[in-house]
Amino acid sequence: xxxxxxxxxxxxxxxxxxxxxxxxxxxxxxxxxxxxxxxxxxxxxxxxxxxxxxxxxxxxxxxxxxxxxxxxxxxxxxxxxxxxxxxxxxxxxxxxxxxxxxxxxxxxxxxxxxxxxxxxxxxxxxxxxxxxxxxxxxxxxxxxxxxxxxxxxxxxxxxxxxxxxxxxxxxxxxxxxxxxxxxxxxxxxxxxxxxxxxxxxxxxxxxxxxxxxxxxxxxxxxxxxxxxxxxxxxxxxxxxxxxxxxxxxxxxxxxxxxxxxxxxxxxxxxxxxxxxxxxxxxxxxxxxxxxxxxxxxxxxxxxxxxxxxxxxxxxxxxxxxxxxxxxxxxxxxxxxxxxxxxxxxxxxxxxxxxxxxxxxxxxxxxxxxxxxxxxxxxxxxxxxxxxxxxxxxxxxxxxxxxxxxxxxxxxxxxxxxxxxxxxxxxxxxxxxxxxxxxxxxxxxxxxxxxxxxxxxxxxxxxxxxxxxxxxxxxxxxxxxxxxxxxxxxxxxxxxxxxxxxxxxxxx
Amino acid sequence: xxxxxxxxxxxxxxxxxxxxxxxxxxxxxxxxxxxxxxxxxxxxxxxxxxxxxxxxxxxxxxxxxxxxxxxxxxxxxxxxxxxxxxxxxxxxxxxxxxxxxxxxxxxxxxxxxxxxxxxxxxxxxxxxxxxxxxxxxxxxxxxxxxxxxxxxxxxxxxxxxxxxxxxxxxxxxxxxxxxxxxxxxxxxxxxxxxxxxxxxxxxxxxxxxxxxxxxxxxxxxxxxxxxxxxxxxxxxxxxxxxxxxxxxxxx
Numbered sequence: 001x002x003x004x005x006x007x008x009x010x011x012x013x014x015x016x017x018x019x020x021x022x023x024x025x026x027x028x029x030x031x032x033x034x035x036x037x038x039x040x041x042x043x044x045x046x047x048x049x050x051x052x053x054x055x056x057x058x059x060x061x062x063x064x065x066x067x068x069x070x071x072x073x074x075x076x077x078x079x080x081x082x083x084x085x086x087x088x089x090x091x092x093x094x095x096x097x098x099x100x101x102x103x104x105x106x107x108x109x110x111x112x113x114x115x116x117x118x119x120x121x122x123x124x125x126x127x128x129x130x131x132x133x134x135x136x137x138x139x140x141x142x143x144x145x146x147x148x149x150x151x152x153x154x155x156x157x158x159x160x161x162x163x164x165x166x167x168x169x170x171x172x173x174x175x176x177x178x179x180x181x182x183x184x185x186x187x188x189x190x191x192x193x194x195x196x197x198x199x200x201x202x203x204x205x206x207x208x209x210x211x212x213x214x215x216x217x218x219x220x221x222x223x224x225x226x227x228x229x230x231x232x233x234x235x236x237x238x239x240x241x242x243x244x245x246x247x248x249x250x251x252x253x254x255x256x257x258x259x260x261x262x263x264x265x266x267x268x269x270x271x272x273x274x275x276x277x278x279x280x281x282x283x284x285x286x287x288x289x290x291x292x293x294x295x296x297x298x299x300x301x302x303x304x305x306x307x308x309x310x311x312x313x314x315x316x317x318x319x320x321x322x323x324x325x326x327x328x329x330x331x332x333x334x335x336x337x338x339x340x341x342x343x344x345x346x347x348x349x350x351x352x353x354x355x356x357x358x359x360x361x362x363x364x365x366x367x368x369x370x371x372x373x374x375x376x377x378x379x380x381x382x383x384x385x386x387x388x389x390x391x392x393x394x395x396x397x398x399x400x401x402x403x404x405x406x407x408x409x410x411x412x413x414x415x416x417x418x419x420x421x422x423x424x425x426x427x428x429x430x431x432x433x434x435x436x437x438x439x440x441x442x443x444x445x446x447x448x449x450x451x452x453x454x455x456x457x458x459x460x461x462x463x464x465x466x467x468x469x470x471x472x473x474x475x476x477x478x479x480x481x482x483x484x485x486x487x488x489x490x491x492x493x494x495x496x497x498x499x500x501x502x503x504x505x506x507x
Numbered sequence: 508x509x510x511x512x513x514x515x516x517x518x519x520x521x522x523x524x525x526x527x528x529x530x531x532x533x534x535x536x537x538x539x540x541x542x543x544x545x546x547x548x549x550x551x552x553x554x555x556x557x558x559x560x561x562x563x564x565x566x567x568x569x570x571x572x573x574x575x576x577x578x579x580x581x582x583x584x585x586x587x588x589x590x591x592x593x594x595x596x597x598x599x600x601x602x603x604x605x606x607x608x609x610x611x612x613x614x615x616x617x618x619x620x621x622x623x624x625x626x627x628x629x630x631x632x633x634x635x636x637x638x639x640x641x642x643x644x645x646x647x648x649x650x651x652x653x654x655x656x657x658x659x660x661x662x663x664x665x666x667x668x669x670x671x672x673x674x675x676x677x678x679x680x681x682x683x684x685x686x687x688x689x690x691x692x693x694x695x696x697x698x699x700x701x702x703x704x705x706x707x708x709x710x711x712x713x714x715x716x717x718x719x720x721x722x723x724x725x726x727x728x729x730x731x732x733x734x735x736x737x738x739x740x741x742x743x744x745x746x747x748x749x750x751x752x753x754x755x756x757x758x
Contacts, residue, residue, distance in 0.1 A: 016605050327599050330567060330597075333567055335619055336591045501567070
């Protein structure tokens with residue numbers, strides 16, 4: 001082995017490969033751009049969709065009596081804050097309480113105004129809403145010591161407010177007749193329901209989002225405490241805004257129902273605890289940063305491993321099968337350079353391409369995640385996991401995998417008769433590496449020494465642990481040993497392919 | 508012949524494993540000697556074993572039995588020494604399309620062990636001689652077939668080898684391309700090199716070769732100067748002698 005010869009070959013191959021646009025595209029441009037473009041695009045889309053849904057105006061078809069009953073129920077829910085809650089608040093956050101009283105001024109005497117403020121009504125002065133917000137957050141904190149059911153009263157009230165604020169009602173009688181063929185597409189039980197037909201057509205044409213029918217004697221039926229009045233709610237869950245409209249109507253009615261339950265219970269001198277014999281209090285000890293890392297930590301290794309493979313793919317095919325296809329291999333083999341030197345020189349270039357691609361994808365990912373449009377608490381979590389040490393360790397961990405890929409791809413490429421044949425062999429190889437890499441995405445898979453012996457999977461898991469801020473000794477050792485052994489075996493295989501005349505001169 | 512023998516082949520055999528566990532004896536006991544300043548032709552129909560013989564002599568393939576020496580070096584035991592002393596050229600050898608002629612020839616010069624100090628000078632001199640200087644720094648992709656042919660020649664002899672091995676060098680070339688090869692072969696002889704070439708174009712062999720060997724079905728049937736072969740077989744020219752030899756063997 002002559003290092004000078006290996007260098008001569010590596011330098012020439014590097015020059016050759018970097019003059020190829022396709023290689024540059026796969027090695028440099030693809031890993032650098034695909035993650036930011038896809039990542040930012042997708043997260044922006046998801047977030048904007050969620051936000052749009054939250055503030056979207058929706059239209060619900062309801063006849064005059066249904067509308068009145070529904071709005072009455074919603075208002076009732078907003079006003080249903082139990083006096084006990086108010087007492088608890090006064091004790092819990094006296095300053096915030098005083099602030100709210102001050103902001104309310106003359107309205108403070110009216111308990112319903114205070115309750116509406118706490119329920120999140122939007123038609124109140126800003127200082128009142130600010131003070132109410134402060135009180136609500138005090139109530140939300142576990143230290144408030146309120147039973148979970150009562151704590152949620154405020155959230156229910158807010159939902160009812162939302163229904164009142166951003167929902168328009170239309171007259172179901174004004175809905176156009178459904179075009180023929182609508183009935184066939186509806187579930188069997190609804191085909192004879194004329195409102196269902198017209199609502200389905202209107203939702204499909206995006207002029208309506210839901211329809212609701214309350215019985216004319218809704219309030220009386222509730223007051224009678226007999227059979228509950230049946231409310232029919234029509235929507236199409238495949239249209240996000242229709243789902244949203246349905247959610248709003250339902251949460252307003254649920255909030256109302258909760259309030260009614262409270263009233264019925266207190267009418268009988270009973271408390272809610274009667275309905276809830278057990279109260280489980282969640283105490284998730286994982287800091288938010290770690291919860292988020294558990295998700296992103298699995299995605300990162302997968303992406304880096306994939307790009308390590310893709311980066312080496314094209315150069316490897318070019319340097320092996322490409323030489324055969326261009327009839328340059330024989331002359332190269334007839335130089336005094338040994339087969340091992342030729343193989344080593346080519347391996348170095350493929351390995352370099354693979355690593356460059358991995359580094360770029362990691363950098364691009366770090367950039368996307370930190371400079372992206374993610375919420376601040378996510379950013380904080382990512383910055384913790386993407387510190388320089390973790391990134392450097394990840395690259396060290398990916399190096400033996402990249403070496404294995406480089407050697408395997410080169411071996412396959414030398415074995416193949418042509419470019420096309422090499423690509424055919426590389427496709428199942430790609431599948432074989434992607435599947436173990438995906439395993440790190442599954443949060444349940446714990447790094448055990450046995451898994452540490454499975455190629456690709458072990459490095460994928462190890463990188464996940466590193467990004468979580470851990471460095472489990474046994475896993476590091478087993479992974480390092482097994483991936484180095486695999487890389488060495490792959491290299492030996494590639495070198496063997498370079499020395500076998502029946503492989504080199506397959507015609 | 509008074510010049511020193513540069514290529515001495517002794518009982519070269521090559522057996523390939525064929526499909527379904529059959530074996531193919533591509534070359535059987537081929538022996539010959541070629542000297543400095545001589546053009547030695549291997550003649551034979553397609554599939555006779557010419558390419559396999561030349562690949563063994565250039566160390567691309569390892570002989571199953573027998574051996575040969577190139578300029579005194581054994582090709583089985585000292586393949587690297589042998590490779591330093593041969594230049595290999597065939598009509599099908601390609602160039603690295605994304606590199607320039609200068610880069611290609613320099614690369615092969617370096618691999619062949621030309622001292623870095625004199626390599627640049629050697630390349631420049633070679634390019635001037637072969638008329639490559641005008642396109643030395645353009646990508647090989649953009650060159651014409653004739654231009655590529657010249658670069659291929661330069662690449663084969665950049666290390667000034669005593670033995671040049673050419674496998675069907677004129678196959679597929681037009682008249683001008685073939686002419687360039689013929690001129691190059693003659694020049695090699697004039698410079699005292701030994702040229703080993705294979706062909707099935709008989710008039711080319713008759714014109715060019717000092718001595719020829721006829722190979723058929725892996726065996727060397729006859730060896731001598733073209734005139735000797737014609738006389739021995741009472742044939743008017745080399746082509747007639749070849750047909751008599753090969754036809755007789757087939758019958």
